[in-house]
Amino acid sequence: MSAANKINKDELCKLFRCFIAPQYVISDAETLKPYECDGLSMYCEMPLVVVLPETVTQVQEVLRICHRYTIPVVARGAGTGLCAGAMPNAQGVVLSLAKFKNIIEINPLTRTARLQPGVRNLAISEAAAEYGLYYGPDPSSQIACTIGGNVAENSGGVHCLKYGLTVHNVLSIEMLTVEGEKITLGSDGLDSCGFDLLALINGSEGLLGVVTEVQVKLLPIPEKARVVMAGFDNVQQAGDSVSGIIASGIIPAGLEMMDSHAISAAEDFAKAGYPKDAKALLLCEVDGTSEEVQEHIEKVEKLFHSFGATSVRTSQTEAERALLWKGRKCAFPAVGRISPDYYCMDGTIPRGQLAHVLTEMQKMSDHYQLRVANVFHAGDGNLHPLILFDANIPGEFERTEEFGGKILELCVAVGGCITGEHGVGIEKIRQMFIQFTEQELLQFTTIKEAFDPLGTLNPGKGIPTLRRCQEYRSIEPKKVTTHD
Amino acid sequence: MADSINATPESLAEQVKNAHYNQSPLQIMGSGSKSFYGRNITAIPLSVAAYSGVINYEPSELVITARAGTPLREIENLLDEQGQMLGFEPPSFTDTATLGGTIACGISGPRRPYAGAARDFVLGVTIINGKGEILKFGGQVIKNVAGYDVSRLMTGAQGSLGILLDISLKVIPKPAYEATRVLPYSHQQMNTLLSDIGRKPVPVSATLLHNNSLYIRLSGAKAGVQAAASAIGGDTLQNADPFWQQLKEQQQPFFNQQRPLWRVSLPPAAAVIPGDLVEEESFIEWGGAQRWVYSHNGKKLQEWAIKNGGHASCFRDAKRDPSLSHSADETVFSPLSPALFALSKRIKDSFDPAHILNPNRLYTGL
Numbered sequence: 001m002s003a004a005n006k007i008n009k010d011e012l013c014k015l016f017r018c019f020i021a022p023q024y025v026i027s028d029a030e031t032l033k034p035y036e037c038d039g040l041s042m043y044c045e046m047p048l049v050v051v052l053p054e055t056v057t058q059v060q061e062v063l064r065i066c067h068r069y070t071i072p073v074v075a076r077g078a079g080t081g082l083c084a085g086a087m088p089n090a091q092g093v094v095l096s097l098a099k100f101k102n103i104i105e106i107n108p109l110t111r112t113a114r115l116q117p118g119v120r121n122l123a124i125s126e127a128a129a130e131y132g133l134y135y136g137p138d139p140s141s142q143i144a145c146t147i148g149g150n151v152a153e154n155s156g157g158v159h160c161l162k163y164g165l166t167v168h169n170v171l172s173i174e175m176l177t178v179e180g181e182k183i184t185l186g187s188d189g190l191d192s193c194g195f196d197l198l199a200l201i202n203g204s205e206g207l208l209g210v211v212t213e214v215q216v217k218l219l220p221i222p223e224k225a226r227v228v229m230a231g232f233d234n235v236q237q238a239g240d241s242v243s244g245i246i247a248s249g250i251i252p253a254g255l256e257m258m259d260s261h262a263i264s265a266a267e268d269f270a271k272a273g274y275p276k277d278a279k280a281l282l283l284c285e286v287d288g289t290s291e292e293v294q295e296h297i298e299k300v301e302k303l304f305h306s307f308g309a310t311s312v313r314t315s316q317t318e319a320e321r322a323l324l325w326k327g328r329k330c331a332f333p334a335v336g337r338i339s340p341d342y343y344c345m346d347g348t349i350p351r352g353q354l355a356h357v358l359t360e361m362q363k364m365s366d367h368y369q370l371r372v373a374n375v376f377h378a379g380d381g382n383l384h385p386l387i388l389f390d391a392n393i394p395g396e397f398e399r400t401e402e403f404g405g406k407i408l409e410l411c412v413a414v415g416g417c418i419t420g421e422h423g424v425g426i427e428k429i430r431q432m433f434i435q436f437t438e439q440e441l442l443q444f445t446t447i448k449e450a451f452d453p454l455g456t457l458n459p460g461k462g463i464p465t466l467r468r469c470q471e472y473r474s475i476e477p478k479k480v481t482t483h484d
Numbered sequence: 485m486a487d488s489i490n491a492t493p494e495s496l497a498e499q500v501k502n503a504h505y506n507q508s509p510l511q512i513m514g515s516g517s518k519s520f521y522g523r524n525i526t527a528i529p530l531s532v533a534a535y536s537g538v539i540n541y542e543p544s545e546l547v548i549t550a551r552a553g554t555p556l557r558e559i560e561n562l563l564d565e566q567g568q569m570l571g572f573e574p575p576s577f578t579d580t581a582t583l584g585g586t587i588a589c590g591i592s593g594p595r596r597p598y599a600g601a602a603r604d605f606v607l608g609v610t611i612i613n614g615k616g617e618i619l620k621f622g623g624q625v626i627k628n629v630a631g632y633d634v635s636r637l638m639t640g641a642q643g644s645l646g647i648l649l650d651i652s653l654k655v656i657p658k659p660a661y662e663a664t665r666v667l668p669y670s671h672q673q674m675n676t677l678l679s680d681i682g683r684k685p686v687p688v689s690a691t692l693l694h695n696n697s698l699y700i701r702l703s704g705a706k707a708g709v710q711a712a713a714s715a716i717g718g719d720t721l722q723n724a725d726p727f728w729q730q731l732k733e734q735q736q737p738f739f740n741q742q743r744p745l746w747r748v749s750l751p752p753a754a755a756v757i758p759g760d761l762v763e764e765e766s767f768i769e770w771g772g773a774q775r776w777v778y779s780h781n782g783k784k785l786q787e788w789a790i791k792n793g794g795h796a797s798c799f800r801d802a803k804r805d806p807s808l809s810h811s812a813d814e815t816v817f818s819p820l821s822p823a824l825f826a827l828s829k830r831i832k833d834s835f836d837p838a839h840i841l842n843p844n845r846l847y848t849g850l
Binding site: 108109110111131132133153154156160161164165167168177181182183184185187188189190191192193194195196197199200202203204208220221222223243244246247249250251288289291292294295296348349350351352377380381382415416417418419420421422423424428432435436437439440441443444446447449450451462463 | 542543544545546547566567590596597600601603604613617619620621623624625626627628629630631632633634636637639640641645656657658660679682683684685686687704705706707708710711712749750751752753754770773774793794795797817818819820821823824825827828830831833834835846847850
């Protein structure tokens, strides 16, 4: 980069303020502070500048300027991500899309919604409800997280097995390239010509472009939904029941498992009537037409009994269904009550490996002297082990991180992956070397370069750079600060 | 054609390395069942057909992994034994169609709008890129966001980004019960009915509009299907399975004409295609989103499709119809916008820097 292409912070802010309202160009430490991290607050960095543009033209101009001066750009939605994917770059600009909150159109005839990227996930379903429609993917942060962030992370939720991930529910996006050029990927139809770049953008963690509009498909709200809860004396039986349900030809709308730590924390918190003496608990929701639900519920109850469930309870009313789910939905904060801090992991495994993985995890838990509670999207194999620790005890977070890394290694070893739905970000960048070979990582790097030759879009996240590969493999964990 | 000696990943990779070194283009071959699809290319054939066999299939995991040369029929039979199926209902066109070709072409059948497209079911792939490197992306689990989604990018890329070696697919249970209703409906009546029942939990799994008859297939639990069938009205189509099978495989006489067959992909509720662009008779699937027509006015048809939010491809016949010369080949797929083309070319370069993998199959320069 030539000296002529350098710019200091004040000059940069001045440039931005030429076309963005001055109060939306943030450069003072106090106002910058809330942007220093995303939902994974252990990883922090203060950005150079935060901008909150209000029009796509302004976003384009921000990108053009940053491109001209080779300034890193970190796009940010609601900041609820759990992998430090939206953690700022110290030399870079945080491009907040928080002002892009408009639902551009809900079309009940085509059952689609066109959205600005800052629309909250839950707001889509709320707006679609009057037409009897909703948006499928429901990450647990859905009250706050935005559709732009969902695209970046290819977010999931508890209904993925039946209704798919974000990538299955997005029909098209409008995206700005790193140069600020607008392109449309996907279409109003069901496919497009050329390479499936829409699939590539979903889950690309803001490394390939900035999404400025998203069109999603909407689903009819099921006529009926009921949940069956079952307690088991051991994890193996619960795991076998999950396989049994799937093998019987039923695709549940949700199929969740909790282990004894999670059951007891959730029950104390939510009073949902969970059997506290159970070693594993399953929640199986089926939805569809009333006739279909009736048929499937009977099958599921019978299966649970045949696999040795110690208790089986089926929701009779909507209120009871909500109550049974409440415990699961509160599991994270509930676990938060039994430990000063917890660290949520996100590996995926083949369902059949569950009992083995939980046994191994218990051995690690003993080794690291750290408790672990397990919440598991059993239907799609996505594990969320919550490692309980106390950040005030010196060295305990480091031990937690190491334990977490070992869990992810175990997931890869049994044929799974290091992240099911939270993304790589900075958090799991070292585990990328476990999952991929250097040639594979290099292929990722060349894809990145096809979109972003200077590497200014969300640098340092998602894909490890390989310039000094061996050094990277032995890199020390990044120094982190923990919040109190 | 390859024999088994050529059909190890290493030997295939070695051939690609040589081709890369010599800058000598390769035409990747499965069984050739879909060789009519895409633009004509001249290159040295590299057959993957002998790299065959199911690697792993766990019905309770809803995942199957098989080598690219595995016959689609073999996979479908294996799944059928366990009461499962490929959700995107891919056509075979011949008995010998391979899994690799199915995913490379990314063609989905009647169930596509309701269950998902080929790309939606791809969980992981092993490929050889244009440098002869064997690379693995994705995996055998449904949720996986580590790295870019290269597996889905490969779907429909027609081999131009990499040679598929093995593929992991999500599979679905076969519906417990199916029924097909027939209604005497026009295009407009179809739009109204489908947008109405689309907002209700009606288990539609396929539609076809042809000669003012609307066929609607319903799939799911028996009681739910029966309730939906009586709500929709119309008559029951007897012996419906072969009907949908023939549609998927394009075995009706309509599909066997010596003219250029076009596939027009549109927003489902898009207008009726103007009569001066196409022959009168058409097969309209996917609730209006996929329309099969005959046209000698391909370029105009593509322009119309783009203007109406979709695209049009000359699906079949480029070879059979001598009036479609090599220059007409240029219009097989709707043109990409300049920005999108430039980006696609850089992506091609990143996988295949010497442009030796099925070059120009999709577009000149890709």
